[in-house]
Amino acid sequence: MIWGGTYAYNLFFGSVTGPFGSIKRSELNTYKTLVMETSEGNMTFELDTDNTPKTAANFVLLAQKNYFNGMKFHRIIKDFMIQSGDPNSKNDDPSDDGMGGPGYQFDDEKIIGEYVRGTLAMANSGPNTNGSQFFIVHKDTEMPKNYVIFGKLIDGFDTLDKIADTPVEDNGTGEKSRPTRDVIINNIVLSDLAVE
Template sequence: MLTGLDEEGKLGKSNIIKDIREKGQSVANVANKDKGTPASAESQSESFSEQQVAVPAGPRSYSAPPSMIISPDLSYSAYLKTSKGDITIDLFSSETPVTVNNFVFLSKEGFYNGVKFHRVIKDFMIQTGDPKGDGTGGPGYRFADEVVSRAYNRGTVAMANSGPNTNGSQFFIVHGSDVGLPPAYTIFGQVSKGMEIIDAIAEVPVERSRFSRETSSPQQDIVVEYIEIIEGS
């Protein structure tokens, strides 16, 4: 549900940083509208919101966030089977238990099966988790942010949002090494295997999105085939 952090119609680093809350458009969408290339690290820091404040129901919708199904005594990782290859993510269940619990629940429900990477900005991030495939969908509910205590390094996995406490199902994986994001997007994992797959996805040709003026819509479908959750002691 990460749409852009900026609103459409505004340009420039100062505007992007000031207007990271969405008003029906995304910040990242604005950052790239002129050149059609990834925005700078500073301007990209506003590019992880959802495209709409409303939460349209996807193919499968829920009335409320899931109850806790993960155990504090176990560790968790996620195996993502994508059409480009396999990615393994170590989940930070002790640091962000609510967010990891949400991700584990949706993964086990098959919510992410067949979902596209709908937003790709090389050297910045790749985004998925929207069953509608356009950045406007979600699971039918929102849940609160958790404290961000890490930096958004290459391979970081974090939630997309449209403002404080508006997490749903969309998430992004950082592709660049220094993207300059503010601590506004809950970090809940780190890629441990498969960064070459992230690189491959980031290299896919993109075009201007139908829903914004951002050049970030992949010209070919790249999908999450399924996600398997792995539990450890």
């Protein structure tokens, strides 16, 4: 099911609601930063809860459920991006990596900004098909404004580089992006630390 017109962003009641659930705007705003603990080190992100409240809410609510724990970075292209968020990556069959999601999709929000190094954005299979897959831009890149930007890396660029340096092989479609060793998200810690 795709939520679009039924998506409710209710300013009066101060909540963000969608197929991912509901969270009070005041609670969402406390999660300005998150720490992604990976097998290669930690990365700290600042979420853009002001411009992309539903995308940020989706990510926060999934993280609260430990949804991302144990997922692999299933697609790595050095100098471009690293991608994760697919529950299929937890199984031993790499052929279905990149095709999984949380069981729902939601619409795009306005895309603000550029895809510069450290950008945190949603991966998708077309307009309004956001779910749980996301990517982190490794090096400044120009691409169509088709992917909602909902955060940025503020610490852990060395970890980003380390993950991007992971050896890769053909993923079965001719793209050299399948890691030859596992790079895993161990945990995502939500934080109310203020971002300077």
